[in-house]
Amino acid sequence: MAHFRLQGSKVLAVDLAGEAVKAKKGSMVAYDGEMTFKKKTGGGEGLRGLVTRRITGEHMAVMEVRGQGTCYFADRAREVNLVALDGEKLFVEASNLLCADEALRTGTTFTGLRGSAQGNGLFTTTVEGTGQAAILSEGTAVVLRVGPQTPLQVDPGAYVAHSGNLTQHFQSGVNFRSFIGEGSGEAFQIRFEGEGLVYVQPYERDTIGGEL
């Protein structure tokens, strides 16, 4: 199986011995050995997936990298976070997924209001199976565990990814004061309940509601 490791915090090194990985198109920065790069139509699920992604806007510009040696990936000096999946499902935006083992299945799923609050649309990408993946964040991501007694609230702009068995609600503290300008500026949060992990970045993206 392909071996993922970090070379510094912003470069992903993948050791390959004949296997393949799926990587964000154009993210290869260097390689050592023999590699072939093949354009893929997208993020899996065959023709149905292709159509789904076209409709949902969850495009994945993916390439398949196969070979012997070490391949290095990076994207706009963003931080790389390794995720080891053991049968769970990882939810991540297509633009934040840097690389995934070929054994992992990727697909598209509906996220509802949470996605639209992030300004990322209503759909997100899922990665499922057993193997390693690498996700991108602005600044080192913090991994937070959610348990039955400890639900977690996350600012939509700082959310990166989550895995495990989590339900999410869109939580709003909007009241009439928000409309007369005395809002709290933290009026919207995503509340995660259940059991799983949430990846949060120390940076707030612009969201559809402005700086939430």
Add this chain to the structure above:
Amino acid sequence: MNGPVIHDAYSLPVNDNVNPYVFSVDLDGQWFLQKGKMIAYYGQIAFQGVGLGHLERLVARSFHSPLHAADWVVAEGRGRMLLADRAFDVNSYDLDDGNLTIRSGNLLAFQPSLSLKQSIVPGFLTLIGTGTFVAASNGPVVFMEPPIRVDPQALVGWADCPSPCHHYDHHYMRGFLGGVRAHTGFGGTSGEEHQFEFTGAGTVLLQSSEMLLEERPVGVKGDTGS
């Protein structure tokens, strides 16, 4: 493979950094917070705009910056709260019956035992009292002692220093050409003609970059979304 450190509601640091960019506050009571700097929290925490009914006594005690009131909220409750700002370095500082002046955009949060006032230097805020505050800087903060002249963009703040003032190069000041250059930039400028000068005893805080946190207009209601 050694994976990332996984934190939960109990293992998060108590009033300390999680990593250079994220600070964890163990909240039990109230903290002042600049809008939009909270990235996640565990527990029961409510966020209220400054100037709401039941917070009046708190605001009367520790918030004296009407120009910035629209940018601040009070976090109230119990839990662990994570603060971060655009992946800049964040650090906490303790004041012990002291005073510290800081660029308004760099201040993330402070304990209500401190009192926040507007500095007479535009764009800066002064904290007076005893307590903890959290501030961001682009790159680690460097502590310097006066006498020192610093680049205006690299200045984060200063503590206990009397009389910060402007300093202009002599060449820049002199003659007609200098005046033209000053107003038009024609004839070339080095970009380093103007500094802030500190004298006396105290500490000056610098960041290792001249990129500032984005300046926002202060005192404008409703410009930050909700």
